[in-house]
Amino acid sequence: MNRQVLLRNAVTAVPVEADFEVVDAPMPQAGAGQVLIRTLLLSLDPYMGSAIKSRHMSAGVKPGDLMPGEALGVVTESRHPDFAEGDIVTSRAGWQAYSVADAPTPLLTGMAAALSPAATKLAPDGRVPLSAYLGVLGMPGLTAYGGTVDLLSPRPGETLVVSAATGPVGSTVGQIARNMGARVVGIAGSDEKCAYAVDRLGFAACVNYKNAAWPDALADACPDGVDCYFDNVGGGILQGVMGRLAMHARIVLCGAMEQYNSPTVLPGPNLGPIVGKRATIKGLVVYDFWDRMPHWRRIATDWIASGRLTFKEDRVEGLDAAPALFARLMSGRNFGKALVAVAPDQA
Numbered sequence: 001m002n003r004q005v006l007l008r009n010a011v012t013a014v015p016v017e018a019d020f021e022v023v024d025a026p027m028p029q030a031g032a033g034q035v036l037i038r039t040l041l042l043s044l045d046p047y048m049g050s051a052i053k054s055r056h057m058s059a060g061v062k063p064g065d066l067m068p069g070e071a072l073g074v075v076t077e078s079r080h081p082d083f084a085e086g087d088i089v090t091s092r093a094g095w096q097a098y099s100v101a102d103a104p105t106p107l108l109t110g111m112a113a114a115l116s117p118a119a120t121k122l123a124p125d126g127r128v129p130l131s132a133y134l135g136v137l138g139m140p141g142l143t144a145y146g147g148t149v150d151l152l153s154p155r156p157g158e159t160l161v162v163s164a165a166t167g168p169v170g171s172t173v174g175q176i177a178r179n180m181g182a183r184v185v186g187i188a189g190s191d192e193k194c195a196y197a198v199d200r201l202g203f204a205a206c207v208n209y210k211n212a213a214w215p216d217a218l219a220d221a222c223p224d225g226v227d228c229y230f231d232n233v234g235g236g237i238l239q240g241v242m243g244r245l246a247m248h249a250r251i252v253l254c255g256a257m258e259q260y261n262s263p264t265v266l267p268g269p270n271l272g273p274i275v276g277k278r279a280t281i282k283g284l285v286v287y288d289f290w291d292r293m294p295h296w297r298r299i300a301t302d303w304i305a306s307g308r309l310t311f312k313e314d315r316v317e318g319l320d321a322a323p324a325l326f327a328r329l330m331s332g333r334n335f336g337k338a339l340v341a342v343a344p345d346q347a
């Protein structure tokens with residue numbers, strides 16, 4: 001039998017474990033040109049919180065639907081000449097133990113390739129664990145790479161601020177910017193996360209926004225203002241950072257954690273400082289960078305191996321534990337890339 005996690009009911013607030021249902025289902029069958037995949041690792045990502053409210057570009061999830069998501073797995077049966085039993089692949093398998101996928105269509109690029117129902121064969125580099133291909137070497141890492149290198153382009157000596165600073169996106173943003181010579185200041189939701197950002201990620205400072213005086217702490221940490229802001233949260237944190245912009249600041253809007261759990265879209269910040277500081281705001285969609293994944297993986301793998309890039313995982317074992325970890329992720333209580341080891345004996 002297959003095992004799946006379905007959305008049980010409509011969700012209007014922070015998702016809780018009871019919003020999901022774990023069921024047995026018939027084993028999927030690989031058709032001609034397809035492969036059967038056993039999931040080893042499942043990635044849990046904040047966009048799924050928007051998807052279950054039908055507010056995300058990748059998917060809308062209705063009660064009774066299989067939860068969507070990226071997974072890393074092993075091919076257990078191949079009916080396509082390019083794949084063999086034992087190949088390690090990534091695919092949009094969803095929250096289930098077994099899935100079928102097509103072979104990639106070469107003409108698809110960018111968002112169409114990212115969201116296609118195809119399996120991508122990996123050539124794992126032995127210097128990094130397999131799980132990295134769902135985090136720092138996967139969609140979150142590519143988001144950080146595209147947003148930092150292409151959209152913000154921090155120059156040596158500039159101050160770059162990043163929120164959700166210890167997550168897979170934020171921690172990678174900060175380390176790329178640090179490796180480019182910028183001075184990096186994180187914003188995170190606990191003293192423990194801030195200590196990690198400074199001690200392990202090499203950030204110059206990190207501000208805990210759960211302290212009421214955090215805007216003053218940000219001002220102290222950024223005496224010359226904020227040249228680049230990578231925004232993963234929106235709302236009050238975006239507003240606070242805008243109060244510290246330097247002249248000609250650049251802002252990338254990547255995520256809006258503060259509003260994902262809200263039943264309605266929250267009122268936005270005052271954009272006045274964008275005008276006063278001649279700042280630039282850019283929107284980021286990771287799928288625009290999809291074709292550069294191999295390039296990013298080469299750079300990041302070398303950095304991981306030489307100690308210039310590190311990452312942290314928040315991991316649970318077994319598909320049945322996925323709903324509880326997702327509830328933790330969406331309420332900000334995760335610390336590191338949220339991952340489910342669906343087959344813990346193998347990955």
Ligand SMILES: NC(=O)c1ccc[n+]([C@@H]2O[C@H](COP(=O)([O-])OP(=O)(O)OC[C@H]3O[C@@H](n4cnc5c(N)ncnc54)[C@H](OP(=O)(O)O)[C@@H]3O)[C@@H](O)[C@H]2O)c1
Binds near residue numbers: 166286335
């Ligand atoms: N634009 C794109 O193409 C793209 C692609 C990938 C990801 N993203 C976005 O990037 C952001 C980071 O993703 P990630 O995978 O690296 O996630 P993550 O950092 O592992 O988890 C999200 C973090 O957001 C923080 N947070 C701040 N305010 C929150 C609130 N009100 N409720 C819940 N959490 C809150 C929490 O950290 P603290 O405790 O430190 O605040 C939480 O751990 C997300 O907004 C995601 O949607 C965008």
